[in-house]
Amino acid sequence: MLRLNFLILWAAAASLFASALPISDVSEEEINTPTPEPKKTFWKSFNPNTDFRNRNFNTISRIYNLTVYPNQVPILTFGGAAFVPKGLFAQNVVGRVDPVGNFTGFEHSIEYFFALSPLPQANPSSAAITSYKIVEFSSECRDIAASVVYLYTSVVNPGSPDHGKPLPPLKQVAFWKFNKEGEVEKYDAWIPNLNSWVTRTTMASLGNPEFQLESIRQICYGTQARCYGPNQQWDSIEDCVVGLAKKNYGTYDEAWGDNVVCRTIHLVLTQTRPDVHCPHVGPTGGGKCVDVEYPENYFSDKWLYEEETGETFVCK
Ligand SMILES: *[C@@H]1O[C@H](CO)[C@@H](O)[C@H](O)[C@H]1NC(C)=O
Ligand SMILES: *[C@@H]1O[C@H](CO)[C@@H](O)[C@H](O)[C@H]1NC(C)=O
Secondary structure: OOOOOHHHHHHHHHHHHOOOOOOOOOOHHHHOOOOOHHHHHHHHOOOHHHOHHHHHHHHHHHHHHOOOOOOOHHHHHHOOHHHOOOOOEEEEEEEEEEOOEEEEOHHHHHHHHHHOOOOHHHOOOOEEEEEEEEEEEEEEEOOEEEEEEEEEEEEOOOOOOOOOOEEEEEEEEEEEEEOOOOOEEEEEEEOOOHHHHHHHHHOOOOOOHHHHHHHHHHHHHHHHHHOOHHHOOOOOHHHHHHHHHOOEOOOHHHOOOOEHHHHHHHHHHOOOOHHHHHHHHOOOOOOOOOOOOOOHHHHOHHHHHOOOOOOOOOOO
Protein backbone atom coordinates (compact mmCIF):
# COMPACT_ATOMS: atom_id res chain seq x y z
CA MET A 1 0.00 0.00 0.00
CA LEU A 2 2.71 2.43 0.97
CA ARG A 3 5.29 3.03 -1.65
CA LEU A 4 8.63 3.65 -0.14
CA ASN A 5 9.94 5.56 -3.08
CA PHE A 6 7.30 8.20 -2.44
CA LEU A 7 9.87 10.92 -1.90
CA ILE A 8 11.01 10.82 -5.47
CA LEU A 9 7.45 10.56 -6.70
CA TRP A 10 6.48 13.42 -4.50
CA ALA A 11 9.22 15.64 -5.82
CA ALA A 12 8.00 15.02 -9.37
CA ALA A 13 4.33 15.33 -8.58
CA ALA A 14 4.63 18.35 -6.34
CA SER A 15 6.57 20.34 -8.86
CA LEU A 16 4.01 19.44 -11.51
CA PHE A 17 0.95 20.21 -9.46
CA ALA A 18 1.79 22.74 -6.86
CA SER A 19 0.22 25.51 -8.85
CA ALA A 20 -2.63 23.58 -10.43
CA LEU A 21 -4.27 22.43 -7.23
CA PRO A 22 -7.41 24.02 -5.92
CA ILE A 23 -6.79 25.85 -2.67
CA SER A 24 -9.49 26.56 -0.15
CA ASP A 25 -12.27 28.90 -1.11
CA VAL A 26 -12.86 30.39 2.29
CA SER A 27 -14.28 33.84 1.80
CA GLU A 28 -14.60 36.89 4.00
CA GLU A 29 -18.40 36.64 3.75
CA GLU A 30 -18.33 33.44 5.75
CA ILE A 31 -16.64 35.22 8.58
CA ASN A 32 -18.85 38.30 8.55
CA THR A 33 -22.26 36.74 9.08
CA PRO A 34 -25.00 39.36 8.91
CA THR A 35 -25.87 40.66 12.36
CA PRO A 36 -28.99 42.61 13.39
CA GLU A 37 -28.85 46.38 12.80
CA PRO A 38 -27.84 47.66 16.25
CA LYS A 39 -25.01 45.18 16.49
CA LYS A 40 -23.69 46.04 13.05
CA THR A 41 -22.33 49.34 14.31
CA PHE A 42 -20.61 47.48 17.08
CA TRP A 43 -18.89 45.12 14.62
CA LYS A 44 -18.02 48.00 12.33
CA SER A 45 -16.31 49.90 15.10
CA PHE A 46 -14.54 46.80 16.25
CA ASN A 47 -10.75 47.14 16.22
CA PRO A 48 -9.43 44.48 13.85
CA ASN A 49 -6.57 43.81 16.25
CA THR A 50 -9.00 42.73 18.92
CA ASP A 51 -11.44 40.96 16.62
CA PHE A 52 -10.91 37.54 18.11
CA ARG A 53 -13.62 35.87 16.04
CA ASN A 54 -11.88 36.63 12.75
CA ARG A 55 -8.52 35.91 14.26
CA ASN A 56 -9.62 32.49 15.53
CA PHE A 57 -11.35 31.66 12.26
CA ASN A 58 -8.23 32.52 10.32
CA THR A 59 -6.02 30.42 12.59
CA ILE A 60 -8.27 27.38 12.16
CA SER A 61 -8.50 28.03 8.44
CA ARG A 62 -4.72 28.24 8.09
CA ILE A 63 -4.37 24.98 10.01
CA TYR A 64 -6.72 23.14 7.65
CA ASN A 65 -5.10 24.77 4.64
CA LEU A 66 -1.91 22.94 5.59
CA THR A 67 -3.70 19.60 5.26
CA VAL A 68 -4.36 20.36 1.57
CA TYR A 69 -1.99 18.54 -0.76
CA PRO A 70 0.81 19.42 -1.39
CA ASN A 71 0.98 22.03 1.41
CA GLN A 72 1.63 19.30 3.98
CA VAL A 73 4.48 17.70 2.03
CA PRO A 74 7.41 19.75 3.42
CA ILE A 75 6.20 19.02 6.95
CA LEU A 76 5.99 15.30 6.22
CA THR A 77 9.22 15.09 4.29
CA PHE A 78 11.53 17.28 6.29
CA GLY A 79 10.06 16.62 9.70
CA GLY A 80 7.94 19.38 10.70
CA ALA A 81 8.31 22.29 12.90
CA ALA A 82 10.27 24.60 10.63
CA PHE A 83 7.58 24.31 7.95
CA VAL A 84 4.65 25.16 10.18
CA PRO A 85 4.07 28.92 10.15
CA LYS A 86 4.28 30.69 13.48
CA GLY A 87 1.08 31.47 15.30
CA LEU A 88 -0.84 28.25 14.64
CA PHE A 89 0.07 25.98 17.55
CA ALA A 90 1.63 26.77 20.92
CA GLN A 91 4.77 24.83 21.92
CA ASN A 92 2.92 23.23 24.82
CA VAL A 93 -0.22 22.35 22.82
CA VAL A 94 -2.12 19.23 23.87
CA GLY A 95 -5.17 17.61 22.37
CA ARG A 96 -7.15 14.59 21.46
CA VAL A 97 -8.42 13.42 18.09
CA ASP A 98 -11.05 10.70 18.26
CA PRO A 99 -10.66 7.95 17.16
CA VAL A 100 -6.89 8.24 16.68
CA GLY A 101 -5.24 9.31 19.93
CA ASN A 102 -4.11 12.06 22.25
CA PHE A 103 -1.12 14.24 21.51
CA THR A 104 1.19 16.10 23.87
CA GLY A 105 3.36 18.91 22.54
CA PHE A 106 3.91 20.78 19.32
CA GLU A 107 5.69 18.06 17.31
CA HIS A 108 3.10 15.40 18.03
CA SER A 109 0.21 17.73 17.29
CA ILE A 110 1.53 19.02 14.00
CA GLU A 111 2.45 15.52 12.91
CA TYR A 112 -1.06 14.38 13.61
CA PHE A 113 -2.65 17.31 11.79
CA PHE A 114 -0.36 17.52 8.79
CA ALA A 115 1.88 14.48 8.37
CA LEU A 116 -1.16 12.18 8.40
CA SER A 117 -2.91 14.04 5.62
CA PRO A 118 -3.05 11.49 2.78
CA LEU A 119 -0.29 11.51 0.19
CA PRO A 120 -1.65 10.52 -3.22
CA GLN A 121 1.54 8.62 -4.07
CA ALA A 122 1.29 6.58 -0.91
CA ASN A 123 -2.21 5.12 -1.20
CA PRO A 124 -3.72 2.91 -3.88
CA SER A 125 -6.61 5.31 -4.59
CA SER A 126 -4.26 8.27 -5.13
CA ALA A 127 -6.46 10.16 -2.68
CA ALA A 128 -5.48 13.56 -1.31
CA ILE A 129 -7.23 16.41 0.44
CA THR A 130 -7.55 18.98 -2.33
CA SER A 131 -9.70 21.63 -0.68
CA TYR A 132 -11.58 22.35 2.52
CA LYS A 133 -14.43 24.41 3.83
CA ILE A 134 -15.17 25.42 7.38
CA VAL A 135 -18.92 24.84 7.35
CA GLU A 136 -19.74 25.65 10.97
CA PHE A 137 -17.89 28.09 13.20
CA SER A 138 -18.50 29.87 16.43
CA SER A 139 -16.23 31.88 18.71
CA GLU A 140 -18.05 33.68 21.45
CA CYS A 141 -14.96 34.70 23.38
CA ARG A 142 -11.31 35.38 22.73
CA ASP A 143 -9.88 32.03 23.79
CA ILE A 144 -12.47 29.47 22.60
CA ALA A 145 -13.84 28.43 19.21
CA ALA A 146 -15.80 25.52 17.79
CA SER A 147 -15.66 24.43 14.18
CA VAL A 148 -16.73 21.79 11.70
CA VAL A 149 -14.65 21.37 8.58
CA TYR A 150 -15.24 19.36 5.44
CA LEU A 151 -11.98 18.12 3.98
CA TYR A 152 -12.68 17.44 0.31
CA THR A 153 -10.65 14.68 -1.24
CA SER A 154 -10.05 13.74 -4.84
CA VAL A 155 -7.80 11.64 -7.03
CA VAL A 156 -4.40 13.25 -7.66
CA ASN A 157 -2.84 11.16 -10.37
CA PRO A 158 -1.79 13.26 -13.32
CA GLY A 159 -2.06 11.41 -16.57
CA SER A 160 -4.69 9.02 -15.25
CA PRO A 161 -8.27 9.42 -16.55
CA ASP A 162 -9.42 9.58 -12.92
CA HIS A 163 -7.25 12.60 -12.11
CA GLY A 164 -9.40 15.17 -10.32
CA LYS A 165 -12.26 12.76 -9.67
CA PRO A 166 -13.95 13.69 -6.39
CA LEU A 167 -13.71 11.15 -3.57
CA PRO A 168 -15.76 11.22 -0.37
CA PRO A 169 -15.00 14.10 2.01
CA LEU A 170 -13.83 13.75 5.60
CA LYS A 171 -15.43 15.67 8.42
CA GLN A 172 -13.76 16.99 11.54
CA VAL A 173 -15.60 18.49 14.49
CA ALA A 174 -13.38 20.41 16.91
CA PHE A 175 -13.25 22.65 19.95
CA TRP A 176 -10.19 24.86 20.29
CA LYS A 177 -8.60 26.87 23.07
CA PHE A 178 -6.19 29.68 22.20
CA ASN A 179 -3.47 31.33 24.28
CA LYS A 180 -2.94 35.11 24.52
CA GLU A 181 -0.97 35.10 21.27
CA GLY A 182 -3.86 33.43 19.48
CA GLU A 183 -2.07 30.09 19.09
CA VAL A 184 -3.96 26.85 19.66
CA GLU A 185 -2.97 25.44 23.03
CA LYS A 186 -5.70 22.81 23.51
CA TYR A 187 -8.01 20.99 21.13
CA ASP A 188 -10.61 18.28 21.29
CA ALA A 189 -11.44 16.97 17.83
CA TRP A 190 -13.40 14.14 16.33
CA ILE A 191 -13.42 12.58 12.88
CA PRO A 192 -16.76 10.80 12.52
CA ASN A 193 -17.17 7.81 10.20
CA LEU A 194 -13.47 7.43 9.52
CA ASN A 195 -13.89 3.71 8.83
CA SER A 196 -16.58 4.40 6.20
CA TRP A 197 -14.34 7.00 4.61
CA VAL A 198 -11.43 4.56 4.36
CA THR A 199 -13.70 1.82 3.02
CA ARG A 200 -15.35 4.06 0.42
CA THR A 201 -12.12 5.72 -0.63
CA THR A 202 -10.02 2.59 -0.99
CA MET A 203 -12.90 0.29 -2.01
CA ALA A 204 -11.23 -2.20 0.30
CA SER A 205 -13.08 -4.84 2.25
CA LEU A 206 -11.33 -4.34 5.54
CA GLY A 207 -12.90 -7.50 6.96
CA ASN A 208 -11.50 -9.73 4.20
CA PRO A 209 -8.71 -11.97 5.60
CA GLU A 210 -6.67 -11.74 2.39
CA PHE A 211 -6.86 -7.96 2.46
CA GLN A 212 -5.86 -7.97 6.12
CA LEU A 213 -2.85 -10.19 5.49
CA GLU A 214 -1.74 -8.03 2.58
CA SER A 215 -1.99 -4.87 4.66
CA ILE A 216 0.01 -6.55 7.44
CA ARG A 217 2.68 -7.41 4.87
CA GLN A 218 2.77 -3.79 3.71
CA ILE A 219 3.17 -2.55 7.28
CA CYS A 220 5.98 -5.05 7.81
CA TYR A 221 7.84 -4.09 4.61
CA GLY A 222 7.49 -0.44 5.62
CA THR A 223 8.53 -1.05 9.21
CA GLN A 224 11.64 -3.02 8.26
CA ALA A 225 12.61 -0.41 5.64
CA ARG A 226 12.35 2.55 8.00
CA CYS A 227 12.97 1.16 11.45
CA TYR A 228 16.52 -0.13 11.55
CA GLY A 229 19.56 0.21 13.80
CA PRO A 230 18.46 1.46 17.20
CA ASN A 231 14.90 1.81 15.88
CA GLN A 232 14.51 -1.80 14.76
CA GLN A 233 11.28 -3.44 15.96
CA TRP A 234 11.22 -6.97 14.50
CA ASP A 235 13.88 -9.51 13.59
CA SER A 236 12.52 -9.85 10.07
CA ILE A 237 9.52 -9.21 7.86
CA GLU A 238 8.30 -12.75 8.60
CA ASP A 239 8.65 -12.19 12.34
CA CYS A 240 6.61 -8.99 11.96
CA VAL A 241 3.89 -10.68 9.86
CA VAL A 242 3.54 -13.47 12.40
CA GLY A 243 3.44 -10.97 15.28
CA LEU A 244 0.86 -8.66 13.72
CA ALA A 245 -1.36 -11.50 12.46
CA LYS A 246 -1.93 -12.40 16.12
CA LYS A 247 -3.28 -8.93 16.86
CA ASN A 248 -6.79 -7.60 16.34
CA TYR A 249 -7.16 -6.07 12.90
CA GLY A 250 -9.26 -3.25 14.35
CA THR A 251 -11.44 -0.64 12.71
CA TYR A 252 -10.68 2.95 11.75
CA ASP A 253 -13.54 4.05 14.01
CA GLU A 254 -11.46 2.78 16.94
CA ALA A 255 -7.95 3.21 15.62
CA TRP A 256 -6.48 3.85 19.06
CA GLY A 257 -5.48 0.38 20.24
CA ASP A 258 -3.04 -2.48 20.02
CA ASN A 259 -4.26 -3.39 16.56
CA VAL A 260 -3.25 -3.36 12.90
CA VAL A 261 -5.16 -0.26 11.74
CA CYS A 262 -3.45 1.82 14.44
CA ARG A 263 -0.11 0.72 12.99
CA THR A 264 -1.17 1.63 9.44
CA ILE A 265 -1.66 5.19 10.70
CA HIS A 266 1.50 5.41 12.78
CA LEU A 267 3.62 3.86 10.03
CA VAL A 268 3.07 7.06 8.05
CA LEU A 269 4.77 9.00 10.85
CA THR A 270 7.86 6.77 10.93
CA GLN A 271 9.10 8.70 7.89
CA THR A 272 9.24 11.97 9.86
CA ARG A 273 10.78 10.86 13.16
CA PRO A 274 11.63 7.13 13.11
CA ASP A 275 13.20 7.29 16.58
CA VAL A 276 9.91 8.49 18.04
CA HIS A 277 7.41 6.60 15.89
CA CYS A 278 9.00 3.20 15.19
CA PRO A 279 8.04 1.83 18.63
CA HIS A 280 4.38 2.63 17.82
CA VAL A 281 4.35 0.16 14.90
CA GLY A 282 6.41 -2.47 16.75
CA PRO A 283 5.40 -5.42 18.94
CA THR A 284 4.41 -3.36 21.99
CA GLY A 285 2.80 -0.39 20.25
CA GLY A 286 5.21 1.90 22.12
CA GLY A 287 2.55 3.54 24.27
CA LYS A 288 0.54 4.69 21.21
CA CYS A 289 -0.87 1.55 19.59
CA VAL A 290 -1.77 0.12 22.95
CA ASP A 291 -5.05 -0.96 24.42
CA VAL A 292 -6.26 1.80 26.68
CA GLU A 293 -9.55 0.68 28.14
CA TYR A 294 -12.59 2.67 27.13
CA PRO A 295 -13.57 5.12 28.62
CA GLU A 296 -10.15 6.11 29.98
CA ASN A 297 -8.72 6.94 26.55
CA TYR A 298 -11.50 9.35 25.57
CA PHE A 299 -12.40 10.85 28.94
CA SER A 300 -9.09 11.56 30.65
CA ASP A 301 -9.64 15.31 30.24
CA LYS A 302 -8.28 16.28 33.62
CA TRP A 303 -5.05 14.43 32.90
CA LEU A 304 -4.73 15.77 29.34
CA TYR A 305 -5.87 19.38 29.75
CA GLU A 306 -4.81 19.80 33.39
CA GLU A 307 -8.11 21.42 34.24
CA GLU A 308 -11.29 20.16 35.83
CA THR A 309 -13.43 18.26 33.35
CA GLY A 310 -15.78 20.68 31.62
CA GLU A 311 -13.67 23.77 32.30
CA THR A 312 -11.40 23.81 29.25
CA PHE A 313 -13.56 24.69 26.27
CA VAL A 314 -16.04 27.13 27.81
CA CYS A 315 -16.09 30.92 27.68
CA LYS A 316 -15.62 32.48 31.10
C1 LIG B 1 -2.65 27.84 1.87
O1 LIG B 1 -1.32 27.36 1.92
C2 LIG B 1 -0.55 27.69 0.78
C3 LIG B 1 0.80 26.99 0.87
O2 LIG B 1 1.32 27.02 2.17
C4 LIG B 1 -0.44 29.20 0.65
O3 LIG B 1 0.30 29.52 -0.50
C5 LIG B 1 -1.84 29.79 0.58
O4 LIG B 1 -1.76 31.19 0.58
C6 LIG B 1 -2.69 29.35 1.76
N1 LIG B 1 -4.06 29.81 1.59
C7 LIG B 1 -4.78 30.31 2.60
C8 LIG B 1 -6.18 30.67 2.28
O5 LIG B 1 -4.31 30.45 3.72
C1 LIG C 1 -2.94 9.68 26.26
O1 LIG C 1 -3.82 9.43 27.34
C2 LIG C 1 -3.50 8.32 28.17
C3 LIG C 1 -4.56 8.21 29.25
O2 LIG C 1 -5.81 8.04 28.67
C4 LIG C 1 -2.13 8.48 28.77
O3 LIG C 1 -1.80 7.35 29.52
C5 LIG C 1 -1.12 8.71 27.66
O4 LIG C 1 0.15 8.95 28.20
C6 LIG C 1 -1.52 9.88 26.77
N1 LIG C 1 -0.59 10.07 25.70
C7 LIG C 1 -0.17 11.26 25.31
C8 LIG C 1 0.81 11.29 24.21
O5 LIG C 1 -0.58 12.29 25.78
